[in-house]
Every structure is written in C-alpha cells, then in structure tokens.
Amino acid sequence: MAIVAQTSKLGIYGRPALAWIVALVFFFPIFWLILTSFKTDADAVKPEFLFFFTPTLDNYLNMTENYDYWRFATNSVVTSVLATGVALFVGIPAAYAMAFNPARHTKDILMWMLSTKMLPAAAVLYPMTFLAKSLGIFDTHFAVILVLTLVNLPIVVWMLFTYFKEIPKDIIEAGQMDGVNTWGEIKEILIPLAWGGIASTALLCFIFCWNEAYWTVRLTTTEAATLSKLIEGNRAPEGLFFGRLSAVSAAAVGPIVVLGWFCQKQLVQGLTFGAVK
Amino acid sequence: MGQIVLKDVVKKFGDTEVIPPLNLTIEEGEFAVFVGPSGCGKSTLLRLIAGLEDTTEGQVLIDGEDMTEVSPSKRGLAMVFQSYALYPHMTVRKNIAFPMRMAGMSEDEQNIRIEAAAKSLNLTDYLDRKPGQLSGGQRQRVAIGRAIVREPSAFLFDEPLSNLDAALRVGMRLEISEMHKRLKTTMIYVTHDQVEAMTMADRIVVLQAGVIEQVGTPLELYHSPRNKFVAGFIGSPKMNLLEGAEAQKHKAHTIGIRPEHIKVSTKAVKGAWKGTVGVAEHLGSDTFIHIHGVEGCDPMTVRAAGDVAVKHGDKVYLTPEKSQIHKFDEAGLRI
Amino acid sequence: MSSRRLPRLLQAPAVILLLFWMLVPLGMTLFFSFIRYVLASLNRPEWTTPSIDNWRGFGNYAFVLDSKDFLFAIQNSLLIVGGILFLTVFFGVMIAVLINKVFPGQGIVRVLLISPFFIMPAVNAVLWINMILDPVLGLNGLAIEGINSVIASMRDAPVVGWFFSLWPEFKPISFRATQTSAYAVIMMVTWQWTPFAVLIFMTSLQSEDEQQKEAAILDGAGKWSQFRFLTLPHLARPMAIVVMIQAIFHLSLYAEIEIVSRGNGNKNLPYLIGEFANNNIGAASATGIFAVILANIVAIFLLRAVGKTLME
Structure with missing residues (x-):
C-alpha cells in the first residue's frame, strides 16, 4: 500500500526528534536566561561555569534592593489591568453595536480602527510627550493607562467583534422578542454567551499592555515606570551584573509567558483580526 | 385579539426595494402561511411584523393599533426561529422563563406556566438540561414553549421545521396544527415548502419577489391558481405547463x-x-x-x-x- | 427605528477616543513638520515655541531628505524588516509542517516553541545582546574562549597535538558595530516572531483539506509534490497575512534598536525620529510623516487582504 509505505522509519522517529531539537533550540535563550539568573554576577561571566555552577537564589532575593523590582512590577500590574479593563468597557459595547446592529459604514469604521493601529508610534512621539507634559499627566499612571488603552482598543474591538459575530443573530433577536432592552441584551445574552471570547481578549490585551515598550518608556520617568522601563534602563550592564539582571528579567517575563501558554489559540485570531481561523 | 394589518408597507434595503407597497390583513385566530421561493421576501415580511426590521414606509397595525414604531417586545407577539435561537447558556427551564422574567412576572406564576407548557410539549423531564443536550425536535419544542408562555396575541414562525429531518418534520407539523386548534391564537407561518403550506394553513399567501401573487385557502389555490407562478408553485409534483x-x-x-x-x-x-x-x-x-x-x-x-x-x-x-x-x-x- | 439607534450609539465612545488619538497628535506632527521648532536654541530663541510665524514650508522635509542619516535609516529599516520577514516565514513554514503531525510530546514542543513570543521586547534585547551575543562576556564570547582553551590544551597532547596546532585561534563576532548590530536585531526579532508565524501556519494547516491530500496520494503525488502543489498554495494567504502584520510591527521597531545600538550609528526610521526629537522637532515631525506614509503603503495591502474575508 502506497500510503503505508510513505511512513518510513525516518518519518516515525526522525520527525519527532527534529521537532524536539528545534523546540529546544528556540527555548534555549529563555533557558539560558533562567540558568544565568541562578549564578552569581561573578560566575555568570566565567567560561568554566557555563553549565555547572553552585546555584544561588540571591539574585531573586535581592531584586528589591538591586532594582526596586516590586515598585515597577506593581506599576506594570496596575496599568495593564486597568488599561485592559477600560479597553473592554469601551470595546464590548462598540463590538456589540457593530456585530448586531451594523450600519452602512460599520465595515469602514472597523477598517479605520485597524488603520490607527498601523500609525507608527514614533511619528507622534513628540506631540504625545508635549501633550502629556502640558496636561500635567506626564509620568502618571493615568497617562500610561490612557495610552495603553488607546493602543490596544482596535485589537480589542476587532477580537470581540469576531467572537460576537459567531453568536447567531437569531438569539439576540429572540431576546428582543422576549423583551430585553439593550443593556439586557449585553448583560443577559451577549456576555454570558461570549464569555470565553471576552476572557481571551482580556488576556491578550493584558499581555500586550505588559510588553508594551515604546510609550511606557517614553512617557514615564520614575513614578509610573513599568517593567519595560526598568529593563530598558539597565540595558548596558557591561557584564557586571548579568546574574542579577537575568533574575529581574526572568521575573519580568515569567508571568506573561505562562499566561501566553494558555491563550495560543486566541492569539492567532486576535493578531490576524480573524482572517486566519 | 390578534388581527394583523399591513398597510401600504414598503421595505427597502439601501436602494433595492424588496417589498413594494403591500397590503394584507390577517384575521384573528387565523393560521396564515407565507410561502414562496427563497428570496421572495416572506421572511422579511414576517420580520417587519415582528418589528425586527424597520418598515421603510407604511404601517403595521396589530388589533387596530399602529405598531410601526413600537419595539419588538412591546408588540405582544412571539416568534419561533428557524435556528430555534435558544439561549445556550440557560437550562430549558430558564429559557422558557426568560420572557416572563423580562416582563417582571412573579416566580410562582412563572413556574405554573412553565409546568403547563412543559407538560403539553412533553418537556417535563428535560427542564434542567441545556439546549445543547437536546435533540432537534426537543429544541424546537422548547422554542415553542418559550413562545407559548407569553400568551402572545399572535405567533410568528420563521421556517421552524426546515432544520429537522423529514420524519420529525411531519410530526412537528401535526403538533403545531393541533396547538393552533387548541389555542385558537393567530399564527403566521413562513415556509418555502408548499406541502407545509397546504397541510397547515387556513389561508396561504403566495409571494414572489416581494409581491403577493395570490391569497386564498389551500384548495382555492389548488383549483384556481390566479397565474402561472401560483399554478407551478402549489401542488406536488408540479403542474405541467x-x-x-x-x-x-x-x-x-x-x-x-x-x-x-x-x-x-x-x-x-x-x-x-x-x-x-x-x-x-x-x-x-x-x-x-x-x-x-x-x-x-x-x-x-x-x-x-x-x-x-x-x-x-x-x-x-x-x-x-x-x-x-x-x-x-x-x-x-x-x- | 428608534430602538436601533441606541445600540448603534454604543460604538461612539470607542470611535471618538480613537479619533482623538489619531487626529490630535498626528495633526500636531503635521503642523510641526512645516515650522521651525527646536527645543533649545541660543541664537534663535523664538524657534523654541511652536508658532505659525516660524513657517518653513517643506524646508524640514528637504532637510531630512538631504541628511545622509535619513537614507541610511530607510535602508536599514528595510534591511531589518526584510530580513526578519524572510527568515520568519521560511522557518515558520518549515517548523509548522514539521510539528503538524501528532507525535509524542507535541504539546510540550508547542509550548516551548511559542514561549519566545511572549518575552517583552526590552528583555529580549537585553538578553540577546548581553548574555548571549556579547563577544567577551556573553555566551558567544564564553563559548569561543572555551573552545580556544580546549584547542590550546590539545596542542601539547601527544600524537594528535600536531593536528590541533594547525587550528587558528577563534575570534568571537562582535555584534556591537553599526552593521552587525542590525544583524543582531534581525536575529533576536526573528527568534521572537518565528513562533508567531508557526502558530498561524499551524492553525491554517489544520484546516487543510485531508480528502484533497488523499486524492493527491491516489493520483500518485509524492511528499514533495503534496507540499509544493497543495500545502504551499494553501498557506499563501496566511503567509501574506504574516508578512503584512509583521511589516507593520517591525517598521516601528524601537526598543530593540535602542538597547542594541547604544549610539553606534545603527538606526531605523523610528530611532532616527527619536534622535531628531532630542532637539529638532521640525525634522523629527517631517521624518514622522515619512514613516506614516511608509506604514500606510504597507497597510493598504494588509487591509485589502484582511478586508476580503472580514464581513462575509
């Protein structure tokens, strides 16, 4: 049989072996980061301790002392959570309106929203700094939350829109016949039905907020500075602090990488605006 | 209760006129069937009556009252959708209770009506299941149950049987007909299947391209079709021309x-x-x-x-x- | 109908927010790009406030076009984006096809593979340029030093010593020069975004028509023909999407460049804007408008591709 013959021994053992090798190569830098984080700063730059060394937890225990880690982490959590919350609060009604009450220009509006995402941030760097400073919100949580919300709103609306569109219109109309008002439609029918989609949108939005590295760096100095700013500020340790820098970096990305594992599938839909399912 | 009058109703989607000026009266207690090929505007017409689509011109009167600008839920109508449109996150009981809960009815009254509806539709054993765990026919019954408990002045059915297999369809057809005989409420039923139209209707409204070709009892349509279209559409196998x-x-x-x-x-x-x-x-x-x-x-x-x-x-x-x-x-x- | 108007109004807050977000700063950039505007000037203090009196017409644009940095920044932007796109699509397709079949540990392989995508850009850059690529203290330097010392010790070994004495001393590559740091950026971003390509291609492969494949096997198509004539065409659309989404993200690449380059002359368009913005706001704004135009050219293609399947 031709089909049976095609699955050669190489196919049975070679494919998984190769896949594992590729996966380990890709994961290696992260592994290296974690490994280095358990080395002392001195050991980290010695060739004899590449893989074998006496592990230490000091780098993690001293994160507060060395980098004031928790302050930056708190800022990251506060701004990311609130920005995600605001984006959902504004995005859910918008996506609902577009999915179930489309007007003639709905498609254009969606396209236009997407196009704001394509505006290169650098182009409006100075005006944003200027506005933030003249409004007195430079280096405040408010400014960071506002910008993070705006940056992610198009993706949030788009993702929610693609999820909402999967809900049969009949169900919303049945609700209308059964006597719910607009608020009831959202609360009683839409949110319970699209709960999974809303959760993954929130998760993805949170990840994007957490990793954002342009505005959070440019619009903050100390008060509202996030983890991106912290790492960016310590970008050139000249080999002196590889151990401690690795530890704080691992602590900055760890929670997000784990969160990311849970929403790989939604990531595809979110990042391709529903064009790949 | 339950007379529905369409007065010079026009519906346009953008520049396309899907329903040219149309007049139709459905009498109280009547079982009216809208039938026609797909795309003839029969569902649109039903949705205009329900209030799910806006009329471009003209009026929809229910029991003599102008309902053209009234929201769907305030028209006193209940609708059964082709896809059943059950709320998948609610149990059967909650699905049926939903319109009553929205109307602010007391829990006791809700329960009495749910029990009664469930009994008449053979759903008593399934009240605590979710729609996903039911068969197509059972879902259809739940959708009907949700409509019945509101005690509407008219029922609207939008191709309710087209998602069922052939055997179930015949059974449900009979159940709906019997329900009509029992409740004596006005029913408007949309279908593309002329057999359903012939077997269920008191009066059939044959539509083509938004225009009413003929209105009459099944036998009137059969014996004296007003034109070639109705002649070809009613009767199976089709009339030879x-x-x-x-x-x-x-x-x-x-x-x-x-x-x-x-x-x-x-x-x-x-x-x-x-x-x-x-x-x-x-x-x-x-x-x-x-x-x-x-x-x-x-x-x-x-x-x-x-x-x-x-x-x-x-x-x-x-x-x-x-x-x-x-x-x-x-x-x-x-x- | 009146009952429909409220639901439609619900999109207003989002629309208004984004409208402000787009129009206000972009309008300011446009305005600044036509005036002389600097942050500090001893000779011309009147230029330090944005005012219509300092109108310069297209002078800022001419200034930017004349500066050799601009041409270099555009070239470098394109080199970096092009390099990343080619590598991520190539690796993405290969890996997606490789891991699409069920095998032991597939779940773990997927998790390991996707992880780099969630690393924050700042950490990505710091990790690569220091801990991995540093020619002296990073893995790059350490590994080569280790190899060299092994070779050195083998030179004195009996019997095989002569063989090792022929070996040269290896030199680690420095990624801190202008051009090599661009390669470093390509490397680290490729590492981060290949998982994204893999994920999308895998999702797409799962919707590949199995019956079509079986028909092809019965028609006598070999593995290569199946890949070439069925799988690749099937992936054409996701490839276009991967290319265009990445183009948009990478055209505004910033953190990586800033961390890696540290003023060694390596720059792309956003970085150049940042440099100008230290003092010459007029030039920064004109460069910004160029960046917007460049992004829009890419965006038009993306919107076309995505738009088709949008409202089906």
Missing part, C-alpha cells in the same frame, strides 16, 4: 394540467398525447412517470397508480381530464 399548438386548441397562450389529472395508457388512445417514458419513480402508493416527447412540455410528469407497469422506453398515451385544464394568457394570468 404546455405552450404552442396544444394551448392554441384551448384558445390560450399556456395551458396547465396537474400530473394527477392525466390518464396514462400503454395502448393507443384516440386524440391522446404521445410520449416515451424516461424514468418511472415508484413510491408504492403512487408512481411518478416522467415522459419525454410530448409536444410543448418536456418532460411531462404524470401521477399514476402505484402498481402501473411502465418502464424506461415504453411508448405511452396521455389523456388529460378536460375539466381540470387551467388556461393562462400571454401575461401568465388565468383566463
């Missing part, structure tokens, strides 16, 4: 004869139409014979007895019943 020399004999542009009004014979009959059997479909009770070579109509379909012995290639002679010939003029209207 002949043009040319044969029609000229009856002083018409087109004549129509239903398959059941043609006698078929393998022996030569004087003055009969001649043809060759293409396919003979044996249904047991009947045989549908598709015949080629009849002048002016190819293939011609004949409905014969179940045990008629014809096969592919047989020469046959066809005699129409004179009294059952329908005549149409050039515009397709009945003469």
Whole structure:
C-alpha cells in the first residue's frame, strides 16, 4: 500500500526528534536566561561555569534592593489591568453595536480602527510627550493607562467583534422578542454567551499592555515606570551584573509567558483580526 | 385579539426595494402561511411584523393599533426561529422563563406556566438540561414553549421545521396544527415548502419577489391558481405547463394540467398525447412517470397508480381530464 | 427605528477616543513638520515655541531628505524588516509542517516553541545582546574562549597535538558595530516572531483539506509534490497575512534598536525620529510623516487582504 509505505522509519522517529531539537533550540535563550539568573554576577561571566555552577537564589532575593523590582512590577500590574479593563468597557459595547446592529459604514469604521493601529508610534512621539507634559499627566499612571488603552482598543474591538459575530443573530433577536432592552441584551445574552471570547481578549490585551515598550518608556520617568522601563534602563550592564539582571528579567517575563501558554489559540485570531481561523 | 394589518408597507434595503407597497390583513385566530421561493421576501415580511426590521414606509397595525414604531417586545407577539435561537447558556427551564422574567412576572406564576407548557410539549423531564443536550425536535419544542408562555396575541414562525429531518418534520407539523386548534391564537407561518403550506394553513399567501401573487385557502389555490407562478408553485409534483399548438386548441397562450389529472395508457388512445417514458419513480402508493416527447412540455410528469407497469422506453398515451385544464394568457394570468 | 439607534450609539465612545488619538497628535506632527521648532536654541530663541510665524514650508522635509542619516535609516529599516520577514516565514513554514503531525510530546514542543513570543521586547534585547551575543562576556564570547582553551590544551597532547596546532585561534563576532548590530536585531526579532508565524501556519494547516491530500496520494503525488502543489498554495494567504502584520510591527521597531545600538550609528526610521526629537522637532515631525506614509503603503495591502474575508 502506497500510503503505508510513505511512513518510513525516518518519518516515525526522525520527525519527532527534529521537532524536539528545534523546540529546544528556540527555548534555549529563555533557558539560558533562567540558568544565568541562578549564578552569581561573578560566575555568570566565567567560561568554566557555563553549565555547572553552585546555584544561588540571591539574585531573586535581592531584586528589591538591586532594582526596586516590586515598585515597577506593581506599576506594570496596575496599568495593564486597568488599561485592559477600560479597553473592554469601551470595546464590548462598540463590538456589540457593530456585530448586531451594523450600519452602512460599520465595515469602514472597523477598517479605520485597524488603520490607527498601523500609525507608527514614533511619528507622534513628540506631540504625545508635549501633550502629556502640558496636561500635567506626564509620568502618571493615568497617562500610561490612557495610552495603553488607546493602543490596544482596535485589537480589542476587532477580537470581540469576531467572537460576537459567531453568536447567531437569531438569539439576540429572540431576546428582543422576549423583551430585553439593550443593556439586557449585553448583560443577559451577549456576555454570558461570549464569555470565553471576552476572557481571551482580556488576556491578550493584558499581555500586550505588559510588553508594551515604546510609550511606557517614553512617557514615564520614575513614578509610573513599568517593567519595560526598568529593563530598558539597565540595558548596558557591561557584564557586571548579568546574574542579577537575568533574575529581574526572568521575573519580568515569567508571568506573561505562562499566561501566553494558555491563550495560543486566541492569539492567532486576535493578531490576524480573524482572517486566519 | 390578534388581527394583523399591513398597510401600504414598503421595505427597502439601501436602494433595492424588496417589498413594494403591500397590503394584507390577517384575521384573528387565523393560521396564515407565507410561502414562496427563497428570496421572495416572506421572511422579511414576517420580520417587519415582528418589528425586527424597520418598515421603510407604511404601517403595521396589530388589533387596530399602529405598531410601526413600537419595539419588538412591546408588540405582544412571539416568534419561533428557524435556528430555534435558544439561549445556550440557560437550562430549558430558564429559557422558557426568560420572557416572563423580562416582563417582571412573579416566580410562582412563572413556574405554573412553565409546568403547563412543559407538560403539553412533553418537556417535563428535560427542564434542567441545556439546549445543547437536546435533540432537534426537543429544541424546537422548547422554542415553542418559550413562545407559548407569553400568551402572545399572535405567533410568528420563521421556517421552524426546515432544520429537522423529514420524519420529525411531519410530526412537528401535526403538533403545531393541533396547538393552533387548541389555542385558537393567530399564527403566521413562513415556509418555502408548499406541502407545509397546504397541510397547515387556513389561508396561504403566495409571494414572489416581494409581491403577493395570490391569497386564498389551500384548495382555492389548488383549483384556481390566479397565474402561472401560483399554478407551478402549489401542488406536488408540479403542474405541467404546455405552450404552442396544444394551448392554441384551448384558445390560450399556456395551458396547465396537474400530473394527477392525466390518464396514462400503454395502448393507443384516440386524440391522446404521445410520449416515451424516461424514468418511472415508484413510491408504492403512487408512481411518478416522467415522459419525454410530448409536444410543448418536456418532460411531462404524470401521477399514476402505484402498481402501473411502465418502464424506461415504453411508448405511452396521455389523456388529460378536460375539466381540470387551467388556461393562462400571454401575461401568465388565468383566463 | 428608534430602538436601533441606541445600540448603534454604543460604538461612539470607542470611535471618538480613537479619533482623538489619531487626529490630535498626528495633526500636531503635521503642523510641526512645516515650522521651525527646536527645543533649545541660543541664537534663535523664538524657534523654541511652536508658532505659525516660524513657517518653513517643506524646508524640514528637504532637510531630512538631504541628511545622509535619513537614507541610511530607510535602508536599514528595510534591511531589518526584510530580513526578519524572510527568515520568519521560511522557518515558520518549515517548523509548522514539521510539528503538524501528532507525535509524542507535541504539546510540550508547542509550548516551548511559542514561549519566545511572549518575552517583552526590552528583555529580549537585553538578553540577546548581553548574555548571549556579547563577544567577551556573553555566551558567544564564553563559548569561543572555551573552545580556544580546549584547542590550546590539545596542542601539547601527544600524537594528535600536531593536528590541533594547525587550528587558528577563534575570534568571537562582535555584534556591537553599526552593521552587525542590525544583524543582531534581525536575529533576536526573528527568534521572537518565528513562533508567531508557526502558530498561524499551524492553525491554517489544520484546516487543510485531508480528502484533497488523499486524492493527491491516489493520483500518485509524492511528499514533495503534496507540499509544493497543495500545502504551499494553501498557506499563501496566511503567509501574506504574516508578512503584512509583521511589516507593520517591525517598521516601528524601537526598543530593540535602542538597547542594541547604544549610539553606534545603527538606526531605523523610528530611532532616527527619536534622535531628531532630542532637539529638532521640525525634522523629527517631517521624518514622522515619512514613516506614516511608509506604514500606510504597507497597510493598504494588509487591509485589502484582511478586508476580503472580514464581513462575509
């Protein structure tokens, strides 16, 4: 049989072996980061301790002392959570309106929203700094939350829109016949039905907020500075602090990488605006 | 309660007029069926009555009251959707209770009505299940239950049976008909299936391209279709339409004869139409014979007895019943 | 109908927010790009406030076009984006096809593979340029030093010593020069975004028509023909999407460049804007408008591709 013959021994053992090798190569830098984080700063730059060394937890225990880690982490959590919350609060009604009450220009509006995402941030760097400073919100949580919300709103609306569109219109109309008002439609029918989609949108939005590295760096100095700013500020340790820098970096990305594992599938839909399912 | 009047109703989607000015009255307690090919505007018409679409012009009156600008839930109508449109995150009980909860009805009253509806629809054992765990027929019953408990002035059905398999469809058809006899509430039923229309309706409204072609009882439509379209649409298998020399004999542009009004014979009959059997479909009770070579109509379909012995290639002679010939003029209207 | 108006109004807050977000700063950039505007000037203090009196017409644009940095920044932007796109699509397709079949540990392989995508850009850059690529203290330097010392010790070994004495001393590559740091950026971003391509291609492969494949096998198509004539065409659309989404993200690449380059002359368009913005706001704004135009050219293609399947 031709089909049976095609699955050669190489196919049975070679494919998984190769896949594992590729996966380990890709994961290696992260592994290296974690490994280095358990080395002392001195050991980290010695060739004899590449893989074998006496592990230490000091780098993690001293994160507060060395980098004031928790302050930056708190800022990251506060701004990311609130920005995600605001984006959902504004995005859910918008996506609902577009999915179930489309007007003639709905498609254009969606396209236009997407196009704001394509505006290169650098182009409006100075005006944003200027506005933030003249409004007195430079280096405040408010400014960071506002910008993070705006940056992610198009993706949030788009993702929610693609999820909402999967809900049969009949169900919303049945609700209308059964006597719910607009608020009831959202609360009683839409949110319970699209709960999974809303959760993954929130998760993805949170990840994007957490990793954002342009505005959070440019619009903050100390008060509202996030983890991106912290790492960016310590970008050139000249080999002196590889151990401690690795530890704080691992602590900055760890929670997000784990969160990311849970929403790989939604990531595809979110990042391709529903064009790949 | 339950008279519905459409007055000069127009519906446009953008620049396309899907329903030109249309007038229709559905009497209280009537079972009216909107039937027509897909895209004829029958669902749109139903949704206009429900309030799910806005009318571009004209008025919708329910029990004499102008409801054109009233929101769907305030019109006192209940609707059963083609997809059932059950709330998948709620149990059957909660689904049925939903409209009553929205109306602010007391829990006790809700429960009484749920129990009653569940009993009449054989759903008592399923009240705590989610719609996803039910069969198609059961879901349909839940959708009907959700409509019944509101005690609406009229029920609207939008192709409710088209997602069911053939056997279930016949059963549900009967259940809905019996429900109508019992409740005596106005019902408007949309379907593309003329068999459903014929079997269920008090009155049928035949639509094509947004225009009402004919309104009448099933037998009126069957016996005296107003035009060629209705003639072809009502009745199964379809009416045979002949043009040319044969029609000229009856002083018409087109004549129509239903398959059941043609006698078929393998022996030569004087003055009969001649043809060759293409396919003979044996249904047991009947045989549908598709015949080629009849002048002016190819293939011609004949409905014969179940045990008629014809096969592919047989020469046959066809005699129409004179009294059952329908005549149409050039515009397709009945003469 | 009146009952429909409220639901439609619900999109207003989002629309208004984004409208402000787009129009206000972009309008300011447009305005600044036509005036002389600097942050500090001893000779011309009047230029330090944005005012219509300092109108310069297209002078800022001419200034930017004349500066050799601009041409270099555009070239470098394109080199970096082009390099990343080619590598991520190539690796993405290969890996997606490789891991699409069920095998032991597929779940773990997927998790390991996707992880780099969630690393924050700042950490990505710091990790690569220091801990991995540093020619002295990073893995790059340490590994080569290790190899060299092994070779050195082998030179004195009996019997095989002569063989090792022929070996040269290896030199680690420095990624801190202008051009090599661009390669470093390509490397680290490729590492981060290949998982994204893999994920999308895998999702797409799962919707590949199995019956079509079986028909092809019965028609005598080999593995290569199946890949070439069925799988690749099937992936054409996701490839276009991967290319265009990445183009948009990478055209505004910033953190990586800033961390890696540290003023060694390596720059792309956003980085150049940042440099100008230290003082010459007029030039920064004109460069910004160029960046917007460049992004829009890419965006038009993306919107076309995505738009088709959007409202089906």
